[in-house]
Amino acid sequence: MQDQLWDVIAVVPASLEAEAAAELEAFGAQSLQTLRRAVRCRMDRAGYYRAHLQARLPFQLLRLLASFPCASRSQLYGGVQEAADWQGWLPPQLSFRVEASGRAGELNHSHFTALEVKNALVDWQRQHCGQRSDVDLEEPDRVFHLHLGQGPQGPMASLYVAGSSSSLHRRGYRAAMGRAPLKENLAAGLMAITGWDGGVPLVDPFCGSATLLIEAVSRVLQHPPGLLPGAALAPAHHAQARRFSCLQWPDADLGLWRSLVVASAEQALAGSQQPIAPVIGLEQDPEVLEQARSNVAAAGLEAWIDLRQGDGRELMPPPGPGVLVCNPPYGERLGDEQALDSLYHRFGRQLKEHCSGWSLWLLSGNAKLTRALGMKASRRVPVSNGGIDCRWLHYEIR
Known part of the structure; x- marks a missing residue:
C-alpha cells in the first residue's frame, strides 16, 4: 500500500x-x-x-x-x-x-x-x-x-x-566562522551550479571558513548533510543523524527512519572511496585559516581538502584545467573599497597570467569591484547572500 x-x-x-x-x-x-x-x-x-x-x-x-x-x-x-x-x-x-x-x-x-x-x-x-x-x-x-x-x-x-526545529542549513561542522560567513545551503547551491564533479582540481583563493570547499567535496563524496559531522566515515550501522523534530511527531515511523539513515551512511562510505582531484584553499589570515581547518576537521574532510596560508593575489594553481571558486570581500561588510579595488585588480592580473584554461566562479556584491578584474563574465546568476543582492559570476580564463 x-x-x-x-x-x-x-x-x-x-x-x-x-x-x-x-x-x-x-x-x-x-x-x-x-x-x-x-x-x-x-x-x-x-x-x-x-x-x-x-x-x-x-x-x-x-x-x-x-x-x-x-x-x-x-x-x-x-x-x-x-x-x-x-x-x-x-x-x-x-x-x-x-x-x-x-x-x-x-x-x-x-x-x-x-x-x-x-x-x-x-x-x-x-x-x-x-x-x-x-x-x-x-x-x-x-x-x-x-x-x-x-x-x-x-x-x-x-x-x-x-520537520526540524532549527534551520537545515546548519550542518553542525561550522563552530568556527569568518566575519562574513556564507550559509552552508547557499554554498551548496552555488557549487552545484558550477558543475564541479571532482574530476579536475578545485581551488578557493580566498577560502575564509572553507564553506564552499566543504560543501563541494561533501556533495561529490555523497556525505549526507543530515548525518552528524564526520559520521559518514563511521560503520553504516553505527551512523547517527542530527536531531529532527519530525521523529517526535505522533505518526513518526522510526523503523523507516533508521533504515534510511543506514542507507545514507552506506552511500557515503561508497562515495568516500572514489578518488577526487586536488582541492586547495588559500587564506591569508592565520586566525581565519585555523577556523577553516577546524571546520574541515569537524566535517571529516581533512583527507580531501588541503588548506594553506597564502594570498589569493599571488595564486599559483596546480596544473590545469581546473575550477576556481571564491567569495572575496566586496565592501558591503568587510574591507575598505579603495583597498579592495586594488585587490581585485591584482587578482585579475594574476588569473590572466597564471590560470589560463581555468574556470572562475566568483560571488560578487559589488559590480564596480568586479570590473577591476579586467575580465568579462560569461554567466551571471543572481543570488541573495545575507540580504545583499549578489551575482555568482562565471569567467573562462584565457
Missing part, C-alpha cells in the same frame, strides 16, 4: 528555487511548483525523511497540517484549534514556536498573527489538558508556521509544522 502523500513547502535560498526543485524531485517529490524562495510539492514519508538526511538546499521542510478560510481574528483562532489533533501534535510537556507570513483581511501583521496562533494553541491546551506548553524561541520541540494568502474562494490560512 502506497504511503500517504504530504503537502510540503521547502523554504530555499532566493534564485535557487529551480535547483532545489530538481533536488527534491530526486527524493520522489511530485507536483513540484517553484515559488519565491520556496518550492511546493507532495512527498511521501520516505521522501520527506530522505530529504532531511540528504537535501543540501532547503532551510526548512514544512508539512501542511490544515488549510482553512481566514479573513479575521476569530476565523484564525477557531481554524487553528480545529486544524489538528493537538493532544498528539502538541502535548503540554513539549515547547513550541510560531512563525507567520503573509496577510489576509484584518490580519496584516505577522507578529500579531503569530501571537494569535499561539493563543489559540495554549487556550486549547488549558481547556483540554489543564496545562499549557512553554514557548521557546531558540530550541523548541515544535515549530509551526502559518501562512496567510488569497485562495480561489477568498482569504485562506495554511498551517504547517516544520
Whole structure:
C-alpha cells in the first residue's frame, strides 16, 4: 500500500528555487511548483525523511497540517484549534514556536498573527489538558508556521509544522566562522551550479571558513548533510543523524527512519572511496585559516581538502584545467573599497597570467569591484547572500 502523500513547502535560498526543485524531485517529490524562495510539492514519508538526511538546499521542510478560510481574528483562532489533533501534535510537556507570513483581511501583521496562533494553541491546551506548553524561541520541540494568502474562494490560512526545529542549513561542522560567513545551503547551491564533479582540481583563493570547499567535496563524496559531522566515515550501522523534530511527531515511523539513515551512511562510505582531484584553499589570515581547518576537521574532510596560508593575489594553481571558486570581500561588510579595488585588480592580473584554461566562479556584491578584474563574465546568476543582492559570476580564463 502506497504511503500517504504530504503537502510540503521547502523554504530555499532566493534564485535557487529551480535547483532545489530538481533536488527534491530526486527524493520522489511530485507536483513540484517553484515559488519565491520556496518550492511546493507532495512527498511521501520516505521522501520527506530522505530529504532531511540528504537535501543540501532547503532551510526548512514544512508539512501542511490544515488549510482553512481566514479573513479575521476569530476565523484564525477557531481554524487553528480545529486544524489538528493537538493532544498528539502538541502535548503540554513539549515547547513550541510560531512563525507567520503573509496577510489576509484584518490580519496584516505577522507578529500579531503569530501571537494569535499561539493563543489559540495554549487556550486549547488549558481547556483540554489543564496545562499549557512553554514557548521557546531558540530550541523548541515544535515549530509551526502559518501562512496567510488569497485562495480561489477568498482569504485562506495554511498551517504547517516544520520537520526540524532549527534551520537545515546548519550542518553542525561550522563552530568556527569568518566575519562574513556564507550559509552552508547557499554554498551548496552555488557549487552545484558550477558543475564541479571532482574530476579536475578545485581551488578557493580566498577560502575564509572553507564553506564552499566543504560543501563541494561533501556533495561529490555523497556525505549526507543530515548525518552528524564526520559520521559518514563511521560503520553504516553505527551512523547517527542530527536531531529532527519530525521523529517526535505522533505518526513518526522510526523503523523507516533508521533504515534510511543506514542507507545514507552506506552511500557515503561508497562515495568516500572514489578518488577526487586536488582541492586547495588559500587564506591569508592565520586566525581565519585555523577556523577553516577546524571546520574541515569537524566535517571529516581533512583527507580531501588541503588548506594553506597564502594570498589569493599571488595564486599559483596546480596544473590545469581546473575550477576556481571564491567569495572575496566586496565592501558591503568587510574591507575598505579603495583597498579592495586594488585587490581585485591584482587578482585579475594574476588569473590572466597564471590560470589560463581555468574556470572562475566568483560571488560578487559589488559590480564596480568586479570590473577591476579586467575580465568579462560569461554567466551571471543572481543570488541573495545575507540580504545583499549578489551575482555568482562565471569567467573562462584565457
